[in-house]
Amino acid sequence: MSEEMRPIGIALLGAGVVGSAVAKLLTEHHDELADRIGRDFRIVGVGVRDKTKSREHIDPSLITSDVQALAADPAVDVVIELIGGTDDAAVLVADALKSGRSVVTANKALIAREGTALHALAASHDADLYYEAAVAGAIPLLRPLRESFIGDRITKVLGIVNGTTNFILSSMTEHGTTYDTALAQAQALGYAEADPSADVLGLDSAAKATTLARLAFHSEVDSAKVSVQGITSVTAGDIAAAKAMGFVVKLLAVAELTPQDEIVVRVHPSLVPASHPLASVHDAFNAVFINAEAAGEVMFYGRGAGGTPTASAIIGDFVTVARNIVQGSRGHEVVAYRHLQTQTIGAARTRYYVNLQVADQPGVLASIANVFAQRGVSIQVVRQDGAGEDARIVLRTHEALDRDLDATVAALRTLPQVREVLGVMRVEGER
Amino acid sequence: MSEEMRPIGIALLGAGVVGSAVAKLLTEHHDELADRIGRDFRIVGVGVRDKTKSREHIDPSLITSDVQALAADPAVDVVIELIGGTDDAAVLVADALKSGRSVVTANKALIAREGTALHALAASHDADLYYEAAVAGAIPLLRPLRESFIGDRITKVLGIVNGTTNFILSSMTEHGTTYDTALAQAQALGYAEADPSADVLGLDSAAKATTLARLAFHSEVDSAKVSVQGITSVTAGDIAAAKAMGFVVKLLAVAELTPQDEIVVRVHPSLVPASHPLASVHDAFNAVFINAEAAGEVMFYGRGAGGTPTASAIIGDFVTVARNIVQGSRGHEVVAYRHLQTQTIGAARTRYYVNLQVADQPGVLASIANVFAQRGVSIQVVRQDGAGEDARIVLRTHEALDRDLDATVAALRTLPQVREVLGVMRVEGER
Numbered sequence: 001m002s003e004e005m006r007p008i009g010i011a012l013l014g015a016g017v018v019g020s021a022v023a024k025l026l027t028e029h030h031d032e033l034a035d036r037i038g039r040d041f042r043i044v045g046v047g048v049r050d051k052t053k054s055r056e057h058i059d060p061s062l063i064t065s066d067v068q069a070l071a072a073d074p075a076v077d078v079v080i081e082l083i084g085g086t087d088d089a090a091v092l093v094a095d096a097l098k099s100g101r102s103v104v105t106a107n108k109a110l111i112a113r114e115g116t117a118l119h120a121l122a123a124s125h126d127a128d129l130y131y132e133a134a135v136a137g138a139i140p141l142l143r144p145l146r147e148s149f150i151g152d153r154i155t156k157v158l159g160i161v162n163g164t165t166n167f168i169l170s171s172m173t174e175h176g177t178t179y180d181t182a183l184a185q186a187q188a189l190g191y192a193e194a195d196p197s198a199d200v201l202g203l204d205s206a207a208k209a210t211t212l213a214r215l216a217f218h219s220e221v222d223s224a225k226v227s228v229q230g231i232t233s234v235t236a237g238d239i240a241a242a243k244a245m246g247f248v249v250k251l252l253a254v255a256e257l258t259p260q261d262e263i264v265v266r267v268h269p270s271l272v273p274a275s276h277p278l279a280s281v282h283d284a285f286n287a288v289f290i291n292a293e294a295a296g297e298v299m300f301y302g303r304g305a306g307g308t309p310t311a312s313a314i315i316g317d318f319v320t321v322a323r324n325i326v327q328g329s330r331g332h333e334v335v336a337y338r339h340l341q342t343q344t345i346g347a348a349r350t351r352y353y354v355n356l357q358v359a360d361q362p363g364v365l366a367s368i369a370n371v372f373a374q375r376g377v378s379i380q381v382v383r384q385d386g387a388g389e390d391a392r393i394v395l396r397t398h399e400a401l402d403r404d405l406d407a408t409v410a411a412l413r414t415l416p417q418v419r420e421v422l423g424v425m426r427v428e429g430e431r
Numbered sequence: 432m433s434e435e436m437r438p439i440g441i442a443l444l445g446a447g448v449v450g451s452a453v454a455k456l457l458t459e460h461h462d463e464l465a466d467r468i469g470r471d472f473r474i475v476g477v478g479v480r481d482k483t484k485s486r487e488h489i490d491p492s493l494i495t496s497d498v499q500a501l502a503a504d505p506a507v508d509v510v511i512e513l514i515g516g517t518d519d520a521a522v523l524v525a526d527a528l529k530s531g532r533s534v535v536t537a538n539k540a541l542i543a544r545e546g547t548a549l550h551a552l553a554a555s556h557d558a559d560l561y562y563e564a565a566v567a568g569a570i571p572l573l574r575p576l577r578e579s580f581i582g583d584r585i586t587k588v589l590g591i592v593n594g595t596t597n598f599i600l601s602s603m604t605e606h607g608t609t610y611d612t613a614l615a616q617a618q619a620l621g622y623a624e625a626d627p628s629a630d631v632l633g634l635d636s637a638a639k640a641t642t643l644a645r646l647a648f649h650s651e652v653d654s655a656k657v658s659v660q661g662i663t664s665v666t667a668g669d670i671a672a673a674k675a676m677g678f679v680v681k682l683l684a685v686a687e688l689t690p691q692d693e694i695v696v697r698v699h700p701s702l703v704p705a706s707h708p709l710a711s712v713h714d715a716f717n718a719v720f721i722n723a724e725a726a727g728e729v730m731f732y733g734r735g736a737g738g739t740p741t742a743s744a745i746i747g748d749f750v751t752v753a754r755n756i757v758q759g760s761r762g763h764e765v766v767a768y769r770h771l772q773t774q775t776i777g778a779a780r781t782r783y784y785v786n787l788q789v790a791d792q793p794g795v796l797a798s799i800a801n802v803f804a805q806r807g808v809s810i811q812v813v814r815q816d817g818a819g820e821d822a823r824i825v826l827r828t829h830e831a832l833d834r835d836l837d838a839t840v841a842a843l844r845t846l847p848q849v850r851e852v853l854g855v856m857r858v859e860g861e862r
Binding site for chain 2: 021025029032033035036038132138139140143144147148149150151152153218277280292294295296297298299300301302303308309311312313314315316317318319320323327328329330332333335337338
């Protein structure tokens with residue numbers, strides 16, 4: 001067999017839930033995939049940390065703990081990186097690209113942090129870099145962003161991109177449980193890890209939102225300015241109050257352009273109208289809306305996690321990369337040709353829900369309304385409830401600059417008539 | 432300027448609603464798109480039938496009625512075909528591909544009929560052929576099918592892909608109007624053409640479903656076996672009966688694989704549960720579900736028609752094709768490498784809703800149930816209503832072979848206890 005026609009060689013790095021599913025599907029669907037690629041392929045080796053562990057669906061003779069040697073094996077053309085983390089993985093991916101090997105990865109943290117540099121590396125070594133599985137699992141989202149919307153101007157990407165937090169919030173909403181109970185349940189069912197910080201603090205969503213922003217706006221994103229608020233302080237009371245108003249609480253990832261063409265990336269719990277499609281995204285499902293000038297609003301919905309759904313995205317990328325190898329070409333470059341500024345959340349236009357415990361005396365609403373008016377924030381709905389110690393004012397604003405809304409809430413905290421600010425949350429999805 | 436670096440030349444064939452929107456966006460976003468392509472581009476000419484008509488957004492000096500000469504102009508690298516129909520367009524597209532020019536088209540009828548032949552022509556002349564706008568307008572659907580799901584096995588594609596009929600059915604559902612009234616309203620608002628046949632008879636949906644089937648199942652589709660039923664016989668009574676049961680009526684396009692790996696393509700009005708996401712797809716919006724073995728269920732939703740949304744998809748394809756030209760490559764081949772049989776709808780597994788006017792006498796239900804049982808069709812829900820002349824039995828079945836369901840209904844028509852079969856409709860989307 002000539003060098004050119006040898007099978008395309010794969011180094012599979014990582015054999016956890018996703019890696020095993022990838023190995024299984026590559027094996028079971030081998031002939032069909034080879035037909036689609038137009039050439040044979042084979043797994044050259046599977047790199048793991050613990051060589052002694054037995055692994056279903058993987059030929060034991062393929063397993064090696066010398067991951068670096070495997071990735072550099074001359075028989076390897078494509079490296080599938082499923083190790084995760086940003087230390088070893090960063091070196092392995094960079095080395096593979098430098099050697100002209102193409103890389104498929106599901107590593108959202110790595111791509112969020114080093115995506116631009118890795119794309120440049122891929123371009124200069126004539127290699128491909130694909131990572132559909134790194135955002136929203138099985139949902140084809142990055143390829144439409146990279147290619148389908150390439151003739152349009154995207155203004156906003158907004159969605160639920162973390163299954164763990166969505167499971168916890170769904171469970172709090174449906175069963176009225178506390179955050180701690182819902183988290184424990186998610187851990188028991190395998191939806192949350194023993195250390196759930198990356199998910200519940202919003203860091204996982206923020207990494208995905210950063211990658212979405214970069215692809216949507218063709219610009220590098222300053223990750224220091226990404227605003228991240230997780231769900232750890234969402235209470236059963238917040239969720240009950242939301243429900244009473246016809247809303248549900250969702251952790252949303254938002255990447256948007258301001259009217260001045262500045263990028264804002266933000267992750268925070270949000271009130272979403274119960275009638276909005278995002279409200280019915282349950283458990284570990286993901287859904288993402290893309291707003292583009294010409295296309296209007298487009299929604300994508302599907303499984304955001306799980307070994308087999310994630311493997312679908314990874315194998316889709318592998319076939320694409322393999323077809324490029326057969327064809328002697330590579331995928332279109334992802335170029336950050338616009339050099340847009342990233343702004344903090346203060347520059348975004350948002351709407352607030354504010355829940356205040358107030359003094360039960362005449363003129364309170366007037367004083368409060370005045371605080372909003374002074375900062376140019378318009379109130380959309382206001383409701384006065386209770387009396388005496390429990391007198392409350394609940395309101396939602398129209399859209400305003402987040403920094404003005406924030407300043408308004410700060411001023412409310414110092415207003416003598418306001419006993420306590422019981423809750424503040426941003427509102428998304430109202431039309 | 433060297434030959435290689437001259438601007439990429441576009442022949443824009445057609446300057447109707449979509450063509451004008453394409454011309455407008457190509458002009459307004461010229462610099463941005465050139466940045467993304469990595470080379471300058473220009474519209475060499477705009478081919479129209481009537482040269483004397485004045486056209487917004489189009490430089491009059493570009494307009495020509497000699498469409499064939501324009502498409503063959505040496506300065507043209509990419510032909511954007513928006514003429515429609517299958518006569519002139521077929522020749523223009525084939526000639527362009529034969530000359531090595533790449534083609535972007537929104538022509539669903541042409542692609543449904545000649546897609547495989549045109550792809551072969553494109554491949555043998557090293558040209559690209561893209562048609563994202565031909566199915567579901569601005570929704571990125573064909574590219575995910577061609578590329579994102581290429582590592583997976585799609586088993587079913589199901590959705591609303593025709594805005595005109597969806598507008599008519601939405602309007603009948605919301606206002607209780609008759610089909611004729613709703614159609615007249617759709618025509619008045621520009622949602623339906625003066626001759627609405629292609630839409631209301633289901634032919635437009637069938638063309639799109641055929642294209643979806645070909646891409647999803649990697650096989651040619653025998654269009655003679657595609658089952659098409661439009662909405663012309665849907666009555667206000669059908670819609671009211673559906674509503675009473677918690678369903679809405681939608682015209683669905685379905686492309687699926689049977690367990691024997693045979694293709695079935697079918698278009699027909701269907702009952703969809705009111706709680707199903709497809710039920711809330713209103714007016715001219717489209718939504719499509721893709722079921723794949725590994726990815727599970729994925730949904731796409733967005734604008735299915737309109738000049739500007741459709742232009743988004745066309746320009747996305749143009750930029751892709753232009754980048755391929757710059758890169759000296761072409762998109763991955765769409766190969767019908769599987770040679771699957773197409774079966775008529777009889778081979779599909781579906782569920783029926785049946786509404787019968789029956790004799791008001793003991794034992795009627797038993798006789799009817801017997802007719803179902805003899806053909807192996809299991810009844811899911813049955814309701815007896817009314818009395819005397821108006822005695823009715825309404826039932827929904829479990830999933831069964833469509834040909835068995837069809838035979839069951841035929842047998843019911845001859846049963847003495849059945850006075851009349853008032854309604855029969857397939858049910859989709861129940862879980």
